[in-house]
Amino acid sequence: MLSVSQRALQMPASPIRKLVPFAEQAARKGIHIHYLNIGQPDIKTPPAFLQAIKNAQLDVLAYSHSAGNYPFREKLAQYYQRLGLKVSPDEIIVTTGGSEAILFAMMTCLDAGDEVLIPEPCYANYLGFAAETGIQVKSIPSDIESGFALPDREAFEQAIGPRTRAVLICNPNNPTGHVYTLEELRVLEDFCRKHQLFLFSDEAYREFCYEGTHYSALSLSSIRDQVVLLDTISKRYSACGARIGALISHHPEVVASALKYAQARLSPPTLEQIGAAAALDLPPDYFQATRQEYKQRRDTLVKLLNEIPGVFCPMPQGAFYAMARLPVKDADSFCQWMLESFSYEGETVMMAPGAGFYATPGLGLQEVRIAYVLEETALIRAMHCLKIALEQYPDRCMP
Helix, strand or coil, rough: CCCCCCHHHHCCCCCCCCCHHHHHHHCCCEEEEEEEECCCCCCCCCHHHHHHHHCCCCCCCCCCCCCCCCCHHHHHHHHHHHCCCCCHHHHEECCCCCHHHHHHHHHHHHHHHHHHHHEEEECHHHHHHHHHHEEEEEECCCCCCHHCCCCCCHHHHHCCCCCCEEEECCCCCCCCCCCCCCHHHHHHHHHHHHHHCCCEEEEECCCEEEECCCCCCCCHHHHHHEEEEEECCCCCCCCCCCCCEEEEEHHHHHHHHHHHHHHHHHCCCCCHHHHHHCCCCCCCCCCHHHHHHHHHHHHHHHHHHHCCCEEEECCCCECCCEECCEEECCHHHHHHHHHHHCCCCCEEECCCCHHHHHCCCCCCCEEEEEEEECHHHHHHHHHHHHHHHHHHHCCCCCC
């Protein structure tokens, strides 16, 4: 039998989705599953988004411009300008979701064999995209006890090598919910300036900060041309199925080179740009109610988690994820057991095992990522279910 490529063999499975077959089996048994494994918000997509698509007067659903239709890029530029970021439409490449923006950034700025420094735990697909492109990830561990704050400057200095070309952060962070302070961003600014590195900043959760202020990496003036901003409408407008993202850079060669990749895949989707353009017209206070809803869920979730004996969960400041340490030896096995062998009053919980968010083997074995994307009543039931599961789990271990 022919073998597949080494690239395919090295591609990591998604910790977010790899337990889906076990969830499907549980569902077939009639067990209700609280899906806390994936960042799929239950907040309704803005009606204006969907209505704009329904009202589109199109005789032909044609290709869009490879960089994204200009009127949509104009609206995106105005959105960033309202945030105090001086961005022009010509500095934007509209992508098929934020995932493609990350992939374009890697392929545009790094060659196979080059290295990117990433604080871990990190969004698991960063590791997948690196495997796709032949890029080497050098991870820099952060600590659950500190709430996953940015590792110190010395850790970055020790990690850099002759083929290091970029640093990649997510702010607010997926999976930890940490929001980088201005002081932390200044550390990265100085480090990237000193070593002439690109700074990739994934800011998909910008609107969801519950304490403090979100500072965009694009505001770091001394490395203006080294920052590549990665963005998406998926979480912002609860429109994950509308695959619209963006790559933004002040570096003209980065934009021109990314456009070549954009041309090779032809174009981002047309209808979704129409919907996203309508969403960009929503008033600034649109996010207030959503932000308050997520904050309430966060407070409830973290309180309930920390009340379970042996569980520790730091308070996330943004996004809608929390990383929790459980009193188990292997969270992978525990999460699978919850789907295969456990239910409480006909219910169970699906979570994402933490080890998949680390590049360093052996880290995150006791951790899980929980997405608080269900309404508060469901979260309370899910946490009670988790508490009972931990009491019954055969391989439970107290610290």
